């Protein structure tokens with residue numbers, strides 16, 4: 350990075366600035382910039398890498414420096430993310446100065462955060478991209494570790510979690526979904542609540558599990574790996590999501606399950622469940638170090654919309670819990686309204702909280718998640 354020729358540096362700042370100014374937040378920035386490069390073929394892979402990095406450095410500052418130009422914010426973002434700027438770099442600002450103060454409004458929302466989240470540390474964590482994580486599936490520990498060793502990538506292993514550099518193409522080395530799943534560390538750690546369920550739940554019959562917001566089935570595969578012998582039902586809102594899930598389950602070797610397309614606020618499954626997993630749609634605010642454009646484009650009033658949708662899903666699905674059945678509520682949000690307040694709401698409906706926890710990712714280069722295990 351620091352060997353970058355000055356004329357290239359200036360050109361990348363100008364291009365990143367133009368891209369940022371044409372982006373309106375309506376699609377993820379990763380898709381937007383991919384599309385931009387596919388329309389603008391003159392950029393080689395090195396150019397694309399730098400321009401992308403320059404754009405993300407800008408977004409990582411969130412709403413800090415509202416008085417500054419896009420060029421100033423790109424340079425300040427680079428400085429805050431470890432690029433050593435000298436006066437020749439700053440010359441691209443054509444006489445304007447680089448702000449000297451630290452970024453103050455990276456995560457600039459008034460809504461209260463969940464308990465025990467260190468606001469300052471959480472805010473600063475957005476300057477760093479989280480790592481890539483694999484969860485090794487049972488029985489594949491040696492195979493996965495051997496393959497990673499042969500690939501010469503730098504990695505660390507803790508239990509069955511593997512931490513890798515973000516640029517690593519895991520699918521070129523590992524049979525993804527069969528041997529290991531790509532899953533953020535704290536999404537994996539939510540599994541501790543499934544372990545708790547396993548300790549507490551009756552063991553006399555096959556556990557009936559409904560993953561009511563299944564997406565491509567990350568939590569279902571986790572549940573299958575932890576609870577083993579389950580009768581699994583999955584559902585989500587759109588057919589395309591369920592067909593992705595089917596593909597993934599095939600790779601994962603999960604053959605026996607029921608799937609259907611339904612709105613979980615209105616779903617009417619034909620039987621009751623021992624365990625419902627509600628990994629609900631949410632602000633995603635615990636994951637914005639991966640998608641820092643959200644720091645600029647997410648508007649606070651959407652928190653209430655998500656909270657209302659979550660409540661509608663919860664108030665419907667708890668009807669399909671057996672008496673004594675368990676609910677695993679999960680978000681990747683840091684906002685109290687989507688987390689503890691929803692647990693409180695469930696308690697008001699007569700569902701008892703067994704354990705709730707913020708899985709903090711901001712000090713360990715991972716996402717922040719919230720999970721609660723409740724019992725009807």
Ligand SMILES: C[S@@+](CC[C@H](N)C(=O)[O-])C[C@H]1O[C@@H](n2cnc3c(N)ncnc32)[C@H](O)[C@@H]1O
Pocket residue numbers: 561562563564565566567568569584585586587590611612613614628629630631662
């Ligand atoms: C956080 S994601 C679930 C992630 C998934 N559990 C995993 O681990 O990969 C939330 C999912 O809820 C789905 N969803 C949103 N609104 C819904 C609704 N009203 N009913 C059912 N699913 C919904 C979305 O399509 C999305 O796939």
